[in-house]
Amino acid sequence: DTAVSQTPKYLVTQMGNDKSIKCEQNLGHDTMYWYKQDSKKFLKIMFSYNNKELIINETVPNRFSPKSPDKAHLNLHINSLELGDSAVYFCASSQPGHGSYGYTFGSGTRLTVV
Amino acid sequence: EDKVVQSPLSLVVHEGDTVTLNCSYEVTNFRSLLWYKQEKKAPTFLFMLTSSGIEKKSGRLSSILDKKELSSILNITATQTGDSAIYLCAVIHSGGYQKVTFGTGTKLQVIP
Numbered sequence A: 001d002t003a004v005s006q007t008p009k010y011l012v013t014q015m016g017n018d019k020s021i022k023c024e025q026n027l028g029h030d031t032m033y034w035y036k037q038d039s040k041k042f043l044k045i046m047f048s049y050n051n052k053e054l055i056i057n058e059t060v061p062n063r064f065s066p067k068s069p070d071k072a073h074l075n076l077h078i079n080s081l082e083l084g085d086s087a088v089y090f091c092a093s094s095q096p097g098h099g100s101y102g103y104t105f106g107s108g109t110r111l112t113v114v
Numbered sequence B: 001e002d003k004v005v006q007s008p009l010s011l012v013v014h015e016g017d018t019v020t021l022n023c024s025y026e027v028t029n030f031r032s033l034l035w036y037k038q039e040k041k042a043p044t045f046l047f048m049l050t051s052s053g054i055e056k057k058s059g060r061l062s063s064i065l066d067k068k069e070l071s072s073i074l075n076i077t078a079t080q081t082g083d084s085a086i087y088l089c090a091v092i093h094s095g096g097y098q099k100v101t102f103g104t105g106t107k108l109q110v111i112p
Helices: none
Strands: A005-008 A010-013 A019-024 A030-036 A043-050 A053-058 A066-071 A073-078 A088-094 A111-114 B003-007 B010-014 B020-027 B030-038 B044-049 B057-058 B061-066 B069-077 B087-095 B099-102 B106-111
Touching: A005 A088, A019 A030, A019 A088, A030 A073, A043 A066, A043 A073, A043 B099, A053 A066, A066 A088, A066 B057, A066 B087, A073 A088, B003 B087, B010 B020, B020 B030, B020 B057, B020 B087, B020 B106, B030 B061, B044 B057, B044 B061, B069 B087
Parallel strands: A010 A111, B010 B106
Antiparallel strands: A005 A019, A019 A073, A030 A043, A030 A088, A043 A053, A066 A073, A088 A111, B003 B020, B020 B069, B030 B044, B030 B087, B057 B061, B061 B069, B087 B099, B087 B106
């Protein structure tokens, strides 16, 4: 069973389009995250939700909007895609207070904007 | 500003060598330090360190935290080509809801 699953795995789209990436976790964790990994492999947090409530919102363009319909899902919607949005986006989950296993990551979504 | 710095940025070694990867941090309200291995897919968890001076081991990998020096090392003995990956260090910190700051990673290449 996949613990944190993201879809799609690959996404190629044109500038100006709107796209969504979905994330689901079946670990029962309360907290979910979106990270952006740039070409230098640097992972930077974008958003964090705890039990459907937004708790971390880093400096990210307004074109990025997270949505958490329930605590097992955290989707990322991106409007008016730009070339600089090309990156790998990772979803992750954790359970604060039970951090023996740190964070569990999804397999990533490679977004290419052309 | 919270930051996590890893060194070296990249490393090439021969099979059988022992390597030491470094991670230093400056963050508010440190809680724990994590090590991950990233190959082609998502980062996979290696260790979580919370207490200073206690070594954690898993096979040929081991890691230890030094809170006084605000740093951690990851050792890999008798390296194999399968150890080739990017090793990420991350620090859980801040009050209230925890934040995680990642280092830039160390790219390790093990050649036969």
